[in-house]
Amino acid sequence: MKVPFGKILVYLDGSEESISALMYSILLAKSTGAELHAVYVVNTKALSELVRAHVFITQEKSEYLADLRKDSARHIRHAERLAGSKDQDIIAKAIEGSPAFVIQDYIKANDIDLLAIGPVNAIRSRRDELTSENDRMMRTVPCQVLIVRDDSGIWEQFEG
Amino acid sequence: MTLLETLDKDLIKVPLSSAEGNSVIDELVGLYAAKYGLSDSQSAAIADKVKAREALGSTAMENGIAIPHARFSDIKKNAVMIGVSRLPVAFGGKEGTRIFFLVLASDDNPSEHIQLLSSIAKVASSQLFVRMLLSSKNADDVYRLFFE
Numbered sequence: 001m002k003v004p005f006g007k008i009l010v011y012l013d014g015s016e017e018s019i020s021a022l023m024y025s026i027l028l029a030k031s032t033g034a035e036l037h038a039v040y041v042v043n044t045k046a047l048s049e050l051v052r053a054h055v056f057i058t059q060e061k062s063e064y065l066a067d068l069r070k071d072s073a074r075h076i077r078h079a080e081r082l083a084g085s086k087d088q089d090i091i092a093k094a095i096e097g098s099p100a101f102v103i104q105d106y107i108k109a110n111d112i113d114l115l116a117i118g119p120v121n122a123i124r125s126r127r128d129e130l131t132s133e134n135d136r137m138m139r140t141v142p143c144q145v146l147i148v149r150d151d152s153g154i155w156e157q158f159e160g
Numbered sequence: 161m162t163l164l165e166t167l168d169k170d171l172i173k174v175p176l177s178s179a180e181g182n183s184v185i186d187e188l189v190g191l192y193a194a195k196y197g198l199s200d201s202q203s204a205a206i207a208d209k210v211k212a213r214e215a216l217g218s219t220a221m222e223n224g225i226a227i228p229h230a231r232f233s234d235i236k237k238n239a240v241m242i243g244v245s246r247l248p249v250a251f252g253g254k255e256g257t258r259i260f261f262l263v264l265a266s267d268d269n270p271s272e273h274i275q276l277l278s279s280i281a282k283v284a285s286s287q288l289f290v291r292m293l294l295s296s297k298n299a300d301d302v303y304r305l306f307f308e
Contacts, residue, residue, distance in 0.1 A: 013271050013272075014269050014270070014271035014272065015269065015271070015272060043271065043274055043275070043278075046274045046275065046277075046278040047274065049278060049281060050274070050277055050278060050281060053221055053281040053284075053285070054217070054218070054219060054220065054221055055219050055221075055227045055229070055277055055280075055281050056277075057216055057217040059216070060216075064270055064273075064274060067270040068270050068271060068274070071269075071270055071271060130162065130163055130164055130279055130282075130283065130306070132162045132275070133275065
């Protein structure tokens with residue numbers, strides 16, 4: 001692992017907060033010369049669990065999977081456009097699986113030094129079942145973690 | 161938004177007054193309609209879509225919990241209504257259902273909707289949590305359970 005960091009990975013989940021994390025990471029990579037990666041995880045594990053729990057019927061799983069794949073393609077294109085607008089190279093891809101495990105594996109396989117994610121739960125619960133993917137990643141990934149808050153005018157700074 | 165960020169005390173009803181599956185859906189959608197000032201026809205359209213989804217396959221789980229849900233293009237923010245019935249309601253499962261999580265989801269962010277449903281399914285798999293939900297006396301009790 002390089003100190004402070006040579007490779008940044010941003011986790012994209014389709015939320016506005018993850019777009020803020022992406023914008024911040026683009027600016028950070030640009031100013032430090034770090035290599036920038038972005039991964040959108042299509043959460044196929046959750047889809048399978050929902051079918052097993054009878055919350056989803058099979059047809060619904062297929063519809064959601066198609067929607068999630070479309071959403072991931074849209075976000076990858078958006079990530080490439082945003083990085084391109086700042087002349088920053090980016091390696092962006094969609095991967096299917098369980099978000100925390102996919103990100104962990106990606107970090108190990110690509111020697112990522114810093115993971116950038118959107119905010120963790122603003123509201124806390126001791127119930128493990130309610131842990132968000134961001135929380136889970138923050139606690140389990142084998143590299144440094146940057147939590148990008150959504151309230152710091154990142155959008156204005158990026159577009160300004 | 162996570163499940164915790166989505167929960168709203170105004171959208172929880174304990175006990176439910178309905179004794180029949182479709183009426184439970186109407187009652188829970190009624191909470192949403194009252195909160196957001198929807199007309200009767202808007203409320204009925206939402207309830208009909210949830211019932212239509214339920215007709216394709218019951219969302220009743222084995223432990224007396226059901227998670228009826230539907231997606232809407234005109235809903236911008238996901239909402240979760242929770243209802244606890246004193247008596248089991250026939251909802252398509254092997255046993256009667258006493259706890260209902262009704263989820264109205266926005267078409268905009270399928271990923272967030274999946275996470276929301278997944279969190280509900282996970283808490284619903286905890287026998288202890290289900291027992292505590294069943295012993296809740298009012299909306300405050302239910303709400304508090306999620307944050308303990």
